[in-house]
Amino acid sequence: MQIISDLVRVRAEDSGQGVFCSFRGRRTTFEQLRNGVQEMAGALIEVGVKPGDRVGLMLSSSVEHMELFLAIAWIGAIAVPFSIHLKSAGLELQLNSAKPRVLLANRVHADAIRQALTAITQPLSVVWFEADVDREGEFHLDALLRASRAVLSSVARSADHPLLISYTSGTTGAPKGGVLSERFFWVGTKNAAILSEAHPDDTYFLWEPFYHGAWSTVAIALQKGCSIHMVERFSASRLWDQIAEGGATKLHYLGGLVNMILSQPGIESERNNNISIAWGAACPADSWRQFEERFELKVREGYGLTEGQNFTHMNLHGVVGSMGTPIEELECWVIDDHGKRVGPGVAGELVLKPKVASVVMSGYWGEPERTAEVLRDGCVYTGDLVMFDEDGHYYFKGRKKDAMRRRGENVSAWEVERVINAAPGVEESAVLGVSSTLGQHEQEILAVVKLRDGTNPDPLSILKYCEQRLAYYQVPRFLQFVNDFPRGPSQRIQKKEIVADLQNAWDAEKAGVKPTRTV
Numbered sequence: 001m002q003i004i005s006d007l008v009r010v011r012a013e014d015s016g017q018g019v020f021c022s023f024r025g026r027r028t029t030f031e032q033l034r035n036g037v038q039e040m041a042g043a044l045i046e047v048g049v050k051p052g053d054r055v056g057l058m059l060s061s062s063v064e065h066m067e068l069f070l071a072i073a074w075i076g077a078i079a080v081p082f083s084i085h086l087k088s089a090g091l092e093l094q095l096n097s098a099k100p101r102v103l104l105a106n107r108v109h110a111d112a113i114r115q116a117l118t119a120i121t122q123p124l125s126v127v128w129f130e131a132d133v134d135r136e137g138e139f140h141l142d143a144l145l146r147a148s149r150a151v152l153s154s155v156a157r158s159a160d161h162p163l164l165i166s167y168t169s170g171t172t173g174a175p176k177g178g179v180l181s182e183r184f185f186w187v188g189t190k191n192a193a194i195l196s197e198a199h200p201d202d203t204y205f206l207w208e209p210f211y212h213g214a215w216s217t218v219a220i221a222l223q224k225g226c227s228i229h230m231v232e233r234f235s236a237s238r239l240w241d242q243i244a245e246g247g248a249t250k251l252h253y254l255g256g257l258v259n260m261i262l263s264q265p266g267i268e269s270e271r272n273n274n275i276s277i278a279w280g281a282a283c284p285a286d287s288w289r290q291f292e293e294r295f296e297l298k299v300r301e302g303y304g305l306t307e308g309q310n311f312t313h314m315n316l317h318g319v320v321g322s323m324g325t326p327i328e329e330l331e332c333w334v335i336d337d338h339g340k341r342v343g344p345g346v347a348g349e350l351v352l353k354p355k356v357a358s359v360v361m362s363g364y365w366g367e368p369e370r371t372a373e374v375l376r377d378g379c380v381y382t383g384d385l386v387m388f389d390e391d392g393h394y395y396f397k398g399r400k401k402d403a404m405r406r407r408g409e410n411v412s413a414w415e416v417e418r419v420i421n422a423a424p425g426v427e428e429s430a431v432l433g434v435s436s437t438l439g440q441h442e443q444e445i446l447a448v449v450k451l452r453d454g455t456n457p458d459p460l461s462i463l464k465y466c467e468q469r470l471a472y473y474q475v476p477r478f479l480q481f482v483n484d485f486p487r488g489p490s491q492r493i494q495k496k497e498i499v500a501d502l503q504n505a506w507d508a509e510k511a512g513v514k515p516t517r518t519v
Contacts, residue, residue, distance in 0.1 A: 003182045004073045004163065005154035007222040008034050015225045021063055021206075022246055023230040028063050030225075035150070036064070040071035042148035047102055047125055047139055051076030051155055054165065056095070056103035057210070058082040058113070059129055061232050064141075065210055066218055068104060073182075076155030079164040080177070081211040085471035088115040089419055093174050094167055095120050098365060102127055104141070159183040160358040164215075165365050168306040168410060175412065177365035178306040181358040188310030189219035191327050195300045195314045196250050196279040202226040205248035205275075207234040212409065216310055217252065236260045240269035251275045251297070254408035255282030256442035258291050270295060281311075282396070282405075282442075285321035303396060307361050308352045308380045313394050322393040323386070326352075329359045332394075334386060347387045347397045352380040402495070404433030404443045407473040411445065416466070416474050420447055423465040425455035430485060430493050431476065434500055446500055447476040450484060457481045459506035463513060480505040 002010065011020070012034035020030045028036075049055055055072045057079060059065045072079040080098045082091065084106070091112055095103070099122045105113055107130045117124065128140045163185050165177040196204075198220050206228050208214040221228050229246025239261060243251065253261075279300040283291070292299055302311040303323035312332065315324030326332045333341050334348040342348045354360045360380050363371035374381055385397040404411045413431040420429040428450045433443035451457065459479040466475045478500075486497035508514070 001159055001183065001186050003157065003159060003161075004070060004185060004219065004222070007219070008037055008070055008074070009154070011222055011225060018225060019227045020221060021066070021228040021230055023061075023063055026063070033063075033067065033070075036067035037070045037074055038150040038152055039145060039148075040064070040067045041074045041151035041154075043127075043141060043144035044068075044071055044075055044077070044102070045151065046144045046148035047127055049075060049077050049102055051157075053077045053102070054080050054098050054100040056080045056082055056098065056100040056105075058084055058086070058091075058103060058105040058109055059210065060084060060106055061206075061210060061214070061230060063230075064129070069210070069215065069218075071151075073163060074154045075151060076157055076161075078162045081164065081166065081215075083167075083211045083471055084109065084209060085473065086112065087469045087471070088112045088119075089469040090175070090415065090471065090474075091116040092119045093415075094177070095124070096122075097167075097175070097177055097367075098165055100124060104129065106130065107132060157182065159186070160362075162362070166306050175415065176367060176370055178361040179363055179365050180306075180361055183356065183358040184309065184361065185215070185219060186223075187327075187329055187359050188304075189216055189223055191302075191309070191311045191314060191329075192216045192279070193220050193224055195302050195311060195316070196220070196252075196277050197300075198224045198226060198250070200225045202250055203246060203248045204228050204250045205243050205246060205252070206230040208252065208254075209233075213252070213254075236264050239264075240267060240273055243273055243275060244269045247274060249274050249276055251278045253278050253280035253283065255280075255284065255405070256408060256436070258283050258287050259437070262287055262291060262294065266294075273297075281323070288320045303394070305382060305384070307374055308382060309360060312352055315393070317393075319393050321395060323396050324394060325392050326394075329355055331355070334388065344388055344390050347385050349400060350382045350384050350386045350394075352382060353378060354380075404431075404445055406433075406436075406443055406445060409471075409473045411474050416445065416447070416470065416476065419466055419469045420449065420462065420476075423462050425451050425458070426462065427452045428485070428493070430495055430498060432495060432498065432500060434478065434502060444478065445474070445476040446478040446480060446502070446505065448480045448482055448485070448498055448500075450482055457506075459508075460511070460513065463508055475508075477508050478502060478505040479508075 011030040016031035019027050020033045021028045055077050102125045104127045126138045131140045131142050159182045162179050163182045167175045167177050204217050206217045229248045231242050275297045277298050301315040303313040304311040313324040315322050331353040336348045383401045386394050388394045402413045416431045417429050430448045432446045434446045436442040436444045485493040
């Protein structure tokens with residue numbers, strides 16, 4: 001097994017002039033990638049990063065972003081990707097949790113970052129990707145690169161060493177940072193390559209943001225010596241033209257995107273595409289064959305989670321609707337509410353047991369109690385409901401957790417409620433997931449709101465308040481106003497008893513209001 005910095009070095013030696021990535025008309029070879037990583041490593045050391053330090057990344061897609069991530073590993077530090085859509089409220093939570101020594105960011109996020117910095121206690125240096133006049137404690141990357149020297153040798157570390165902290169909002173409460181090792185990354189990449197049938201002559205189409213999923217594609221290119229064609233963001237209307245421009249052969253999808261792509265009118269480039277496999281998770285079962293037939297490709301479905309693996313299950317046999325069978329590095333079974341194992345055809349919670357501990361996350365950063373809720377007796381209790389059939393194929397059946405899946409992102413109800421409850425005139429709220437037209441694994445967000453006495457409903461004002469503080473995919477679409485909530489003996493809101501009245505709820509989509517998306 002080779003750790004990530006070894007892969008950077010090996011690819012530069014055996015495939016140096018091969019194209020690693022094409023982006024915005026520029027081609028970067030594996031040799032140029034290694035050189036860039038070594039230069040970025042020097043810049044990180046210049047700003048004070050040491051082995052074991054956390055380094056935050058809040059950057060848009062670019063080759064330099066890849067180099068920075070790999071440079072963090074090169075010098076033995078730990079990467080902490082932050083969503084580029086976070087506003088001050090969400091950023092504050094994650095900065096206080098991860099406590100990075102340095103945060104590298106685009107200046108478009110300056111207001112949110114500076115506001116969040118007023119609420120954190122630990123010292124933090126901010127490095128701006130773009131040059132400009134800086135405040136005290138702030139730097140810009142070009143200046144650090146000019147002042148530093150390239151670091152030619154990487155720091156040796158084991159397969160069990162933490163590589164990154166990946167924040168997830170998959171359950172109630174504040175976001176949690178899953179600590180993922182070099183082994184976790186290597187195994188995840190190996191299985192993603194199997195699922196997508198990676199070959200050295202492949203070109204992977206990369207549209208995902210780097211805080212969510214993109215690193216698997218980068219690592220596939222490093223493991224297999226294949227290429228990446230990267231675009232700045234996903235566009236359903238331009239997808240097939242972009243794929244044709246890059247000569248891409250493999251496409252990654254996330255649930256709702258399948259129906260979004262299918263809803264587009266037919267164009268010439270979709271009929272002449274070179275994509276052989278679309279790989280990913282949560283492909284709607286009723287769109288599966290239509291997607292394959294229209295675009296003349298194979299769907300390769302999988303299932304994974306931050307706590308367990310990029311892919312804990314892979315469907316290599318084309319069983320429509322199935323998330324597949326367990327990977328070789330994991331054992332798994334299904335339990336009922338009493339912890340007893342159940343057989344075929346019965347839905348229950350999925351439990352994973354790694355054959356080597358660091359195949360799964362080592363825990364949530366700085367949160368031993370929340371870690372103990374998920375990692376028990378050497379197993380990962382996923383909180384996800386699944387069922388398996390007589391042939392051992394597993395099927396996703398929902399989530400036990402108080403969370404929603406929107407636009408391919410896990411959204412914590414608690415995190416959204418925290419912001420809504422602080423909005424002017426709001427006394428309390430409950431956030432629920434409701435069905436979406438984008439597929440069975442996608443949801444829209446309904447916020448049920450109780451106002452303070454004497455306050456008149458103003459849904460647009462609440463929406464705008466949320467938009468300023470939450471990522472676009474966290475902003476509710478529906479607002480429903482109630483006089484009170486169903487409550488239990490402790491006065492806790494009983495969400496299961498809330499009746500979602502979408503017919504009479506305020507609908508942002510019908511009102512023509514769309515949350516602003518940071519780019």
